[in-house]
Amino acid sequence: MLQVKTLSTLFYKDDSIIKAVDDFSFYIEKGETLGLLGESGSGKSTVALSILRLISKPGKIVSGAIELDGQDILKLSDKEIINIRGAKLSMIFQDPFSSLNPVFTIGDQIAETISLHQKLSKKESWRKAKEMLQKVQIDPDRIRNYPHQFSGGMRQRVMIAMALSCQPEFLIADEPTTALDVTIQEGVLKLIKDLQRELGFGMIFITHNFRIAKKVCDRFCVMQKGKLVEEGSQVFNKPQKPYTKKLVDCMNLLYA
Amino acid sequence: MLKIKNINKNFGRLEVLKGISFEIKRGESLGLLGESGAGKSTLARIILGLIPKDSGDIFLNGQPVDYSIRDIRKIFQIIFQDPYTSLNPKIKIGEAIGEPILIHKILPKNKIRQKVEELLSLVRLSKEHYNRYPHELSGGERQRVGIARALSVGPSFLILDEPVSSLDLSVQIELLDLLKRLKDELGLTYLLIAHDLAVIKYICDRVIVIEKGEIVEDDKVDKVLTSPSDAYTKKLIEAGLG
Numbered sequence: 001m002l003q004v005k006t007l008s009t010l011f012y013k014d015d016s017i018i019k020a021v022d023d024f025s026f027y028i029e030k031g032e033t034l035g036l037l038g039e040s041g042s043g044k045s046t047v048a049l050s051i052l053r054l055i056s057k058p059g060k061i062v063s064g065a066i067e068l069d070g071q072d073i074l075k076l077s078d079k080e081i082i083n084i085r086g087a088k089l090s091m092i093f094q095d096p097f098s099s100l101n102p103v104f105t106i107g108d109q110i111a112e113t114i115s116l117h118q119k120l121s122k123k124e125s126w127r128k129a130k131e132m133l134q135k136v137q138i139d140p141d142r143i144r145n146y147p148h149q150f151s152g153g154m155r156q157r158v159m160i161a162m163a164l165s166c167q168p169e170f171l172i173a174d175e176p177t178t179a180l181d182v183t184i185q186e187g188v189l190k191l192i193k194d195l196q197r198e199l200g201f202g203m204i205f206i207t208h209n210f211r212i213a214k215k216v217c218d219r220f221c222v223m224q225k226g227k228l229v230e231e232g233s234q235v236f237n238k239p240q241k242p243y244t245k246k247l248v249d250c251m252n253l254l255y256a
Numbered sequence: 257m258l259k260i261k262n263i264n265k266n267f268g269r270l271e272v273l274k275g276i277s278f279e280i281k282r283g284e285s286l287g288l289l290g291e292s293g294a295g296k297s298t299l300a301r302i303i304l305g306l307i308p309k310d311s312g313d314i315f316l317n318g319q320p321v322d323y324s325i326r327d328i329r330k331i332f333q334i335i336f337q338d339p340y341t342s343l344n345p346k347i348k349i350g351e352a353i354g355e356p357i358l359i360h361k362i363l364p365k366n367k368i369r370q371k372v373e374e375l376l377s378l379v380r381l382s383k384e385h386y387n388r389y390p391h392e393l394s395g396g397e398r399q400r401v402g403i404a405r406a407l408s409v410g411p412s413f414l415i416l417d418e419p420v421s422s423l424d425l426s427v428q429i430e431l432l433d434l435l436k437r438l439k440d441e442l443g444l445t446y447l448l449i450a451h452d453l454a455v456i457k458y459i460c461d462r463v464i465v466i467e468k469g470e471i472v473e474d475d476k477v478d479k480v481l482t483s484p485s486d487a488y489t490k491k492l493i494e495a496g497l498g
Contacts, residue, residue, distance in 0.1 A: 152292075
């Protein structure tokens with residue numbers, strides 16, 4: 001289980017302080033999909049980066065705990081967190097165009113993660129990388145291709161292969177389909193859900209798109225200005241808070 | 257009002273538009289739906305005269321459009337997708353809106369400020385926004401500035417190129433409602449480009465679906481939603497609204 005307890009992450013700007021995440025708590029079990037919903041600037045991505053301890057200056061995690069199977073990630077040394085990041089906890093990002101290194105082949109990039117965390121030989125790592133490509137429905141013979149040789153949807157699949165290559169317990173998916181066309185979105189979402197059933201990881205699905213969240217997630221946390229507004233599976237059917245209701249009404253107005 | 261006839265456009269060997277033909281009636285809102293790379297924005301740029309077409313004709317009220325004259329901007333205007341990059345960061349909002357009025361010599365200099373204030377109120381911004389800079393505004397407010405600037409020269413035809421797709425949902429609805437109201441108040445004609453069918457459904461009467469530079473569907477929105485004639489359209493509807 002991954003538990004975020006009273007997390008506060010602040011950003012210091014000149015003489016002002018921005019509370020990007022403000023006393024925020026939630027939990028997620030393995031195998032489950034939690035939707036982290038909110039409008040832009042609500043703090044969703046800062047929560048994700050805090051969990052992976054990727055907050056850097058001028059930002060700072062000032063209080064709270066992030067417990068992975070009872071162990072507080074915030075108390076780990078920098079060396080210890082490296083062993084968890086990409087292994088037990090993994091992440092895919094919104095923009096598949098900027099999240100792959102353009103000068104290395106996709107094989108280099110997937111195998112790097114594998115060899116780093118699983119201490120495998122180069123040959124073994126590449127063999128596993130090929131297996132992962134197969135899992136995300138990319139022809140393994142393309143392992144020596146560079147990112148620019150793939151479409152947006154395929155790059156996102158490569159990112160998924162990389163993120164899942166070490167069988168993480170939890171995957172953070174930050175707007176994974178926002179940059180993709182609707183017909184491509186569907187394929188990527190289905191792939192993620194199928195792999196989740198197969199591999200059993202828990203997923204924090206971050207999005208501002210309520211329509212997609214409704215399709216993909218079991219339970220939801222709605223965020224506004226760094227705070228938790230509402231939590232549960234009732235968000236779409238019986239929103240409890242006025243803010244949630246407003247957002248759901250907007251969605252129904254546009255997509256009903 | 258506007259008639260597009262057999263437009264072709266290639267970029268090198270890539271055929272971006274292949275024989276596009278359609279008409280827009282005065283007062284109509286026509287949606288142009290397609291995925292990235294379909295040719296939507298290229299078509300918009302050709303209609304505006306920002307890039308040349310390879311072949312084909314564009315008629316306005318029966319006459320071929322003369323893109324060599326600046327006055328064409330008083331008829332056609334465009335709203336861009338990204339309100340962050342479409343405003344000059346160093347120019348005050350009021351001046352940005354007034355600039356086209358000055359360039360087109362529509363009003364004497366001393367009358368411009370009053371006109372800009374009217375435009376601000378038309379898009380539901382306040383007079384205080386006149387002296388603000390773009391970075392002080394939210395995305396939705398910036399998009400309103402873009403609309404006010406486009407309307408400053410009194411166009412009759414607006415191309416809306418993904419006008420709400422970079423905004424939050426609640427802001428999207430506010431802006432779409434504003435666009436609907438402006439259309440009725442000012443008798444505008446819209447060509448709304450979007451990849452999101454829901455946005456088109458909210459505002460348009462008719463929709464054209466474009467795939468790889470070709471029109472695959474052209475009909476009333478209700479009709480397309482309930483019984484699309486083309487397989488690609490069907491896929492888009494299922495993915496976009498399902």
